Amino acid sequence: MLIWVLRxxxxxxxxxxxxxxxxxxxxxxxxxxxxxxxxxxxxxxxSFMLGSLLLAAVLVVVDWAVPRKSLAALSGxxxxxxxxxxxxxxxxxxxxxxLLEVFWHAKYAELSVVxxxxxxxxxxxLGIIGCYLAxxxxxxxxxxxxFVIPYVEFSRQSRGRRPLILDTSVIIxxxxxxxxxxxIIDAPIIIPRFVLQExxxxxxxxxxxxxxxxxxxxxxxxxxxxxxxxxxxxxxARLPSVEEEGDVDQKLVALAKKIDGRIVTNDYNLNxxxxxxxxxxxxxxxLANALKPVLMPGETVQxxxxxxxxxxxxxxxxxxxxxxxxxxxxxxxxNEEIALTVTSVLQTSAGRMIFGRPEGMAPPPxxxxxxxx
Numbered sequence: 001m002l003i004w005v006l007r008x009x010x011x012x013x014x015x016x017x018x019x020x021x022x023x024x025x026x027x028x029x030x031x032x033x034x035x036x037x038x039x040x041x042x043x044x045x046x047s048f049m050l051g052s053l054l055l056a057a058v059l060v061v062v063d064w065a066v067p068r069k070s071l072a073a074l075s076g077x078x079x080x081x082x083x084x085x086x087x088x089x090x091x092x093x094x095x096x097x098x099l100l101e102v103f104w105h106a107k108y109a110e111l112s113v114v115x116x117x118x119x120x121x122x123x124x125x126l127g128i129i130g131c132y133l134a135x136x137x138x139x140x141x142x143x144x145x146x147f148v149i150p151y152v153e154f155s156r157q158s159r160g161r162r163p164l165i166l167d168t169s170v171i172i173x174x175x176x177x178x179x180x181x182x183x184i185i186d187a188p189i190i191i192p193r194f195v196l197q198e199x200x201x202x203x204x205x206x207x208x209x210x211x212x213x214x215x216x217x218x219x220x221x222x223x224x225x226x227x228x229x230x231x232x233x234x235x236x237a238r239l240p241s242v243e244e245e246g247d248v249d250q251k252l253v254a255l256a257k258k259i260d261g262r263i264v265t266n267d268y269n270l271n272x273x274x275x276x277x278x279x280x281x282x283x284x285x286x287l288a289n290a291l292k293p294v295l296m297p298g299e300t301v302q303x304x305x306x307x308x309x310x311x312x313x314x315x316x317x318x319x320x321x322x323x324x325x326x327x328x329x330x331x332x333x334x335n336e337e338i339a340l341t342v343t344s345v346l347q348t349s350a351g352r353m354i355f356g357r358p359e360g361m362a363p364p365p366x367x368x369x370x371x372x373x
Contacts, residue, residue, distance in 0.1 A: 003136070006132070006135060006136065007060045007063070007064075010056060010059075010060065010128065010132045011053060011056040011057060011060060013128050014052045014053060014055065014056035014125060014128060015049050015052055015053045015056070017052070017121060017124055017125055017128065018045075018048050018049040018051070018052035018053070018121065018125070019045055019046075019048075019049040052125065059129065059132070059133075063133075063136050079134075079138050080131065080134040080135025080136070080137070080138045081131055081134070081135065083130075083131075083134040083138070084127065084130040084131025084132070084133070084134040084135065085127065085130075085131065087127075087130035087131075087134065088123070088126055088127030088128075088130045088131070089127075091123075091126050091127075091130065092123045092126065092127070095119070095122065095123060095126070096119075161186065161187040161188065162187060162260055162261055162262055162280075163187060163188045163189065163190045163259060163261040163262070164185065164187050164188070164189050164190065164261065164262055164263075164264050164282070165189075165190045165191075165192065165252060165255060165256050165261045165262065165263050165264065166189060166190070166191050166195065166264050166265075167195060167248070167249070167252055167263060167264065167265040167267060167270060168195050168198050168199055168202070168217065168248065169265055169266050169267045169270075170264050170265050170266050170267075170284055171191070171195070171199065171217045171220050171221055171224075172199075172202075172213050172214070172216055172217035172220065173220075173266055173284060174216065174220045175284055175288070176220070176224070176264060176284065177220050177223045177224055177227075179284075179287075180224060180227055180229075180230055181227070183229060185230070187231075188231040188232075188233060189224070189230055189231065189232045189233070190232075190233050190235050190259075190261060191221065191232065191233070191234050191235065192235045192251070192252070192255055193234065193235060193236050194248055194251055195248065195252070196221075196234060198248050199214055199217045199218055199221070200214070200218075201214070202214030202217065203215050203217070203218055235255075249267070249269070249270045249273060250273075252270065252274075253270075253273060253274050253277050253279050256274065256279045256280075257277065257278070257279055262279075262280040262281065262282055263279060263280070263281050263282070264281075264282045264284065265281060265282075265283060265284070266283060266284040266285045271283050288321075289352060291321075292319075292321045292323055292352060293319075293321070295342045295345060295354055296342065296345075297342050297343055297344055297345070298341065298342065299341070299342045300339055300340065300341055300342075300359055301319070301325070301339070301340055301342065301354075301356070302337060302338075302339055302340075303317035303318075303319065303325050303327065303337065303338065303340050303356075304317050304335070304336070304337040304338075305317045305327065305330050305333050305334050305335065305336055305337075305338065306318065306334065306335070307334060308331045308334065309326055309327075309331065312331065313328060313329050313330075313331045313332075314326055314327065314328060314330070314331055315327045315330030315331050315333060315334065319354075323352050323353070323354060324353050324354070325340065325353075325354045325355075325356055326353065326354070326355050326356075327340050327355075327356050327357060327358065328343075328355075328356070328357040328358075328361075329357060329358060329361065330358060338358055338359075339358070339359040340356035340357065340358060340359060341356055341357055341358070341359050341360075341361075342354055342355070342356045343355050343356050343357060
């Protein structure tokens, strides 16, 4: 929004300067000949203003055609103004030197009032152009600030909350939207443009399953954006160190290292790659496993037996959170809801598995232990 305000102000200033530079009003101390020149020159004021507006519009179109790299910032505006003023001063000196000494071979005081007025208007517009280009450039590259010193680059120090960067898989998964509804996340959420493009590609796939997954991801993204308690940013930043990477996973890792962010994913491979490269990762699957209720041996739980297990007499059921329960002596009680006593809990890389037996059933007798003679 701020960049468009800047563009509108730029076009308006160019038109105002061009229109006011050629005025039909009499100047204090001007001779009759100079007044006549002013009146003659004022006939072209609208043409001059139209040309200036056309030049400003062309510059805005060219600037808009270049991909934007980030949102505007007040500090970037101040720095752009300073750079633009310095640029305008230097260009003004060059213009004076070329026009006065090279072409006209005259001094500034020897010029007519009309020429001096036109020369001042041209230099003022050059100053506006310089400020506009400097501000626009800094606003679109502020995410990749670096000091111009050969072979030396200073990394940006981040302050405050570290942003969360969502990958494609966690958006399609959809649980991140439910997690955000709990208000547990107060850090800014960043969705890179290349992740959005990958979602669009999946949604446009000829494969029905992929197409449905992509559309679900776009729906989840819309749900996140409608949450007014979240700070969500679609990042258009094109950082050189990120663009050099090949696939989306590598770009995510490079972006997280550049902005000191944390990747939110449920992709096992991306999780490992990010950890190897020293990037913090929040795995939704690990978070879900950590939030599952903890059952201790001896506790009782109601479970519906859905199918038979791999071992004879075993039945398999699931808790509401998806945790698998393997029950002894329940293979013949499929589709029945029974009370089970937890005997043991096994934590695996795929999740938590619970073993149990029907409530009130005695544990199997231990096998006798024979000592060797």
